[in-house]
Amino acid sequence: MRQQLCSLWRGGVLGLLQLSLPLCLLYPSLSALPGHTDARAPSLEVYEVVKRTFSRPFLSVGYHQIAEIPAGAQNLSIQETIKSRNYLALRTQSGVSVINGNWAIDRPGVFVAMGTQLTYRRPNEIRSRSGESITAPGPxxxxxxxxxxxxQPSPSVYYEYSIPTQIVHPSPEPETTPYIQSLVETVEPDRPGEVPGDGGLNSNEIPRYGPHPNQGPPEPRPANSWGPTGHTTCSTTCGTGRRQVLWGCVDTESQIPVSDDLCEPAPRPPDQGEDCVTQPCPVHWDLGEWSECTRRCGPGTQQRQVICRRVTHVHGNGTETVVTVASEMCGTADVPITKSTCQLKICSHWQIRTDWSPCSVPCGVGQRSREVVCVGDQGDVEEDGECNMAMKPGTLENCDMGPCARSWFTSLWSQRCSAECGEGHRTRAAVCLIDHVTRLPLESCEGNRPPEVTSCDSGPCHGRLEWYTGPWGQCSAECGNGTQTRSVVCLLNTNGTMDIVDQMKCSRLLPPTLSQPCHLRMCGVQWYVTDWSACSRSCDGGYRVREVRCLADNIVPSDGCDPGVTPESREECNAEPCVAETDPSCQDQYHNCAVVVQARLCVYPYYRTACCASCTRASKTYSDPYLKNHLYRTSPWTHHSPNE
Structure with missing residues (x-):
């Protein structure tokens, strides 16, 4: 009303132009003018604008509440700041879905809910770079x-709205002068049929106003004036649409259209829009977009929302106001499906490419392996994460190749005694080896460790009353670890004469150290042998054997030994002829005593008596005790005696 008063005074009552401006400034609305039913000044609402941005790097797939907008909010604007495959969704406080509920995606459009119109937009997925948006005027x-x-990761949503915080009541305006009061009274009161917000004018009427009482008689009415002559076609064929009212020059009395030139120079009023109602639009099923498949591979499901709706308004900008109606209005015979099966691709699977490899050790417990890869539906090798890790076949396992044979190996005794006179020591080395030539700790071999030091006597020594030590003797081993000794004597010093006396006379004195370890050099490669086995026969000639190996300083096999001095691994033994038994009381009482000997039953007294002759011959044949496999070091420059 205020705007029309101002425009009418500016356009039709040119004589009051100077009074119209202060009137529009002093009285912001018709209700504030004197003479109105409410003489108080209008209340002013103060609004607070709330602006927020929601963003997270990662979330779980599904619905996540990001804001709760209170009742009374106006000018609502929600916008995705980054285009993505995420969707916006709205739900009332009571849990009723408004937009994109129940894993069903709605089509863009206008939705009526919570006392306002919600406009949902989703730009073209190919050409546009903007994300989804929802706007509403409110409240x-x-x-x-x-x-x-x-x-999709890294979502970002910006939203804002305004909400009233307080109401301000301005102080009443001072009473206007009678002149202004008379001017206001010339405006006709509101009549039924006027459209609120259009200045109190009916969409099909021309504004009329009376003369000011101080201006004298009114001027004669013009013969022609601007008036409605028709309207455009309704924007829709069903529901409520919009059309434009067309203005033209008409005869004032008959309202018959005449030439527009007859109404000039008065300006043509702007075309006005009005609602047009045709027949109601039919109800239809509104199909939402299918949701993401529930599985990345293999058979899954997807859902969509199917809602029965009706278009009530078609707006000039192409948008529609759609309301949800009962599903029964669309019928139950042809309801579109809301759940469907889907499969993006065939799931990847594990494939065993190779058989188990040989065991990593020839004896004992080792490991073996095989190749297992993840293969896609096209046969290509993919990352292991594409397959189910819980179902992956094993690629590594233990393998037991049985117990390892272990033997003691010793070198030959050194030929030199550690003492030049008296008792001394000779040494040798002892190592533990298994059948695949892997060095083990010394305690891993079966049986006791062979001795590595033995005593030797280099002849008597002369002593003195007091202890006298000689120089250290030569090392007992030409290479490797050995022992060296020195001479200690007890001398009797009488006026410079040194007489050697019995060492027992020096027993009260602290004896000096007689031996110490020595190491001249590394031995390098050399031959190692075990002890001789038992002779195969006790008489008439037999043979015995031993193992011979070439080893380096770190006790590993080597090919560097001199083949010309290789120790013998077999020799003859017990060459003396056998003497027949002459004891008449030692006879076999059974004809099958040979079986008793083979079964080793001669250890029992009964069988020794029943098969006396056979058990006696067997005991002489194997009279030497079984010797364990002790390996001894040999030296290329020493002579090895079989009896050592």
């Missing part, structure tokens, strides 16, 4: 919950 009649349907 909301109840709280609104804003959700994000998360499907």
């Amino acid at each position: 909301l009649t109840e709280d609104l919950h804003l959700f994000l349907i998360y499907q």
Whole structure:
């Protein structure tokens, strides 16, 4: 009304132009003018604008509430700041879905809910770079919950709205002068049929106003004036649409259209829009977009929302106001499906490419392996994460190749005694080896460790009354670890004469050290042998054997030994002829005593008596005790005696 008063005074009552401006400034609305039913000044609302941005790097797939917009909010604007495969969703405080509920994606459009119109936009997925948006003028009649349907990392949503915080009541305006009071009274009161917000004018009427009482008689009415002559076609064929009222020059009395030139120079009023109602639009099924498949590979399911709706308004900008109606209005015979099967691709699977490899050790416990890869539906090798790790076949396992044979190996005794006179020591080395030539700790071999030091006597020594030590003797081993000794005597010093006396006379004195370890050099490669086995016969000539190996300083096999001095691994033994038994009381009482000997039953007294002759011959044949496999070091420059 205020705007029309101002425009009418500026356009039709040119004589009051100077009074119209202060009137529009002093009285912001018709209700504030004197003479109105409410003489008080209008209340002013103060609004607070709330602006927020929601962003997260990662979320779980599904619905996530990001905001709760209170009732009374106005000018609601929600916008995805980054285009993504995520969706916006709205739900009332009571849990009723408004947009994109129940894993079903709605089509863009206008939705009526919570006392306002919600405009949902989703730009073209190919050409546009903008994300989804929802706007509403408000005010909301109840709280609104804003959700994000998360499907892509790093979502970002900006939203803002305004909400009234307080109401301000301005002080009353001073009473206007009678002149202004008379001017206001010339405006006709509101009549039934006027459209609120259009200045109190009916969409099909021309504004009329009376003369000011101080201006004298009114001027004669013009013969022609601008008036409605028709309207455009309705914007829709069903529901409520919009059309434009067309203005033209008409005869004032008959309202018959005449030439527009007859109404000039008065300006043509702007065309006005009005609602046009045709037949109601039929109901239809509104199909939402299919949701993401529930599985990345293999058979899954997807859902969509199917809602029965009706278009009520078609707006000039191409948008529609759609309301949800009962599903029964669309019928139950041809309801579109809301759940369907889907499969993006065939799941990857594990494939065993190779058989188990040989065991890593020839004896004992080792490991073996095989190749297992993840293969896609096209046969290509993919990352292991594409397959189910819980179902992956094993690629490594233990293998037991049985117990390892272990033997003691010793070198030959050194030929030199550690003492030049008296008792001394000779040494040798002892090592533990298994059948695949892997060095083990010394305690891993079976049986006791062979001795590595033995005593030797280099002849008597002369002593003195007091202890006298000679120089250290030569090392007992030409290479490797050995022992060296020195001479100690007890001398009797009488006027410079040194007489050697019995060492017992020096027993009260602390005896000096007689031996110490020595190491001249590394031996390098050399031959090692075991002890001789038992002779195969006790008489008439037999043979015995031993193992011979070439080893380096770190006790590993080597090919560097001199083949010309290789120790013998077999020799003859017990060459003396056998003497026949002459004891008449030692006879076999059974004809099958040979079986008793083979079964080793001669250890029992009964069988020794029943098969006396056979058991006696067997005991002489194997009279030497069984010798364990002790390995001894030999030296290329020493002579090895078989009896050592």
